Amino acid sequence: MVPADTFVTFNTRVFVAGIKVEKLSQDLLSRFTKLHFAPYTEQEFIEVSQRVLTTRENTNLENAEYTAMVLWQLHGQNADVRQCVQTARLSPRHRQRIDEVLVALRKHSG
Secondary structure, three states: OOOOOOOOOOOOOOOOOOOOOOOOOHHHHOOOOOOOOOOOOHHHHHHHHHHHHHHHOOOOHHHHHHHHHHHHHHHHHHOOHHHHHHHHHHOOOOHHHHHHHHHHHHHHOO
């Protein structure tokens, strides 16, 4: 048993990421330091997407770059690396299938 006058300290850090913080209470928000990051540039988006797709999704570099470029053309600074991942998962290693997924995104993106 630990004596009552013994204090245990922890060196703990919590990192939180979010897009919308408006609904969080001020009490909670006051415990964090808010950082705001600029959106990716086109080149940054392509590079990050390529890295994610080639390392995590086993996509070849050519298909990763193609997917990122088309999604950037569709959404500009609103393009999301998660869209690249979804496209890669729906069309593993097949350019024709990538095009089919991207056409569906074009048609149904709002």
